[in-house]
Amino acid sequence: MSLRRVFVSLGSNLDDRADLLRHGREAMAALPGTRFVAASRIYQTAPQDLEDQPPFLNQVVCLETDLAPRQVLRHLQQIEAAAGRRRTVRFGPRTLDLDILLIEGFSSDSEQLTVPHPRLWRRAFVLAPLADLWWLARDMPDEDVGALARALSREQSVEVYVGSERQGAGGHGAAQAELRRLADERHAVVLAHNYQRAEVQDAADFVGDSLELARKAAATDAEVILFCGVHFMAETAVILSPQKTVLMPDPRAGCPMANMVTPEGLLALKAEHPGAAVVAYVNTSAAVKAETDVCCTSANAVEIVRRFPRDQPIIFVPDRNLGDYVARQLGRELILWDGYCHVHDSMRAADVRALMSRHPGARVMAHPECRREVLDLADAVLSTSGMLRYPSGEQADEYIVCTETGLLHRLGQLYPHAAFHPITRQAICPNMKITTLDSAIEALRDGLNEVVVPPRIRERALQAVQRMVEG
Ligand code: SF4
The missing domain is CATH 3.40.50.10800 (NadA-like)
Structure with a gap:
């Protein structure tokens, strides 16, 4: 039987809300005939309709299941009940709230089950996490979920939650909030590479690989781009968008290669x-x-x-x-x-083999900047964004990751049920890690470190870069 993709939202605003979300994810992953595909980041949301209550945590997960839609609904209601859900006040506090948002190739308008969810397109706390997973959508409504989420997130106070250990970047909330405030004030977009520090990634508007970030830089209507990456990436943004102001948090962030x-x-x-x-x-x-x-x-x-x-x-x-x-x-x-690249070139086949023997059954993902001896051992040779997508189509619970360790943050967020083993904890690019939240705030606040490309060079480089972005 073919498996349908189902997007489900989770929400809770009790004291142990992060644990309740984890419980909900684990219970859904254990449903019969169901595979847990991926989870969004967790978002914190101010209460919307009844304000005198604690903030909510919200997340969206993608499942693949051979269960019928009404069976999925029944199972979710059982998971809610087992978590002790009480709903005495409409829009009031929730133990664990599970809602079916979308089901691949399916719609329904019955009293028991309305799919797509009737309030889906108006709720930033649903759209923001859904945007994280929208690349998994198949046979779903043709909406620009990312744009809808961005438009609504600011007015509805939805932010990435960084309080849980798994999310990895606890203790940076105030600096992240300041960066977001400045980004709003300066009409800026914050772009971050997949190798940036976890707390910088979580404060960015977009996180991606070089190609995705170049495309975002070309498409954004923001006046200022704060580029949290290395120098050539910021230059590429200038080449594509010369009318914009492109800033870097730290001018020392170059790429040795x-x-x-x-x-x-x-x-x-x-x-x-x-x-x-x-x-x-x-x-x-x-x-x-x-x-x-x-x-x-x-x-x-x-x-x-x-x-x-x-x-x-x-x-x-x-x-x-x-x-x-x-x-x-x-x-x-x-x-x-x-x-x-000194980070990737220093990885060795012997390190991969040692991990393979410790984790038999783990799939090996390697970046093509690695040596041939490493690539020959890989199940998949992928860009960083390719690595972020690869586990969504695999059955494995463990992965050996041959790239810079910054990628582990997003991998852990997307696939909380899987284990990711870096080839070595030393696979760190100092140039990527030189950017901090403090330097990002300073650069945006004071307009520092503007990246300039002389017009004559820009004009001659433009066609080559455009071919890359379009290709
Ligand atoms: S990891 Fe660092 S050194 Fe390697 S290519 Fe990227 S920026 Fe350059």
């Missing part, structure tokens, strides 16, 4: 290979991008290179490991620059 290739070095290599096209990983300076035919990220490098005729020589800069991976995937030779 991007610094390994200079425009002069690239021009010299081009001179050695006349007629060769240049594909540059996005981890390059704007000046290098200006000498490039097309940029790529780890998410689309194979597809970008595949578009070139097979007899077209291609120079690939700067990551030798990503270039080697692309060449092997496509069965063609590339002219590789000898650059590398």
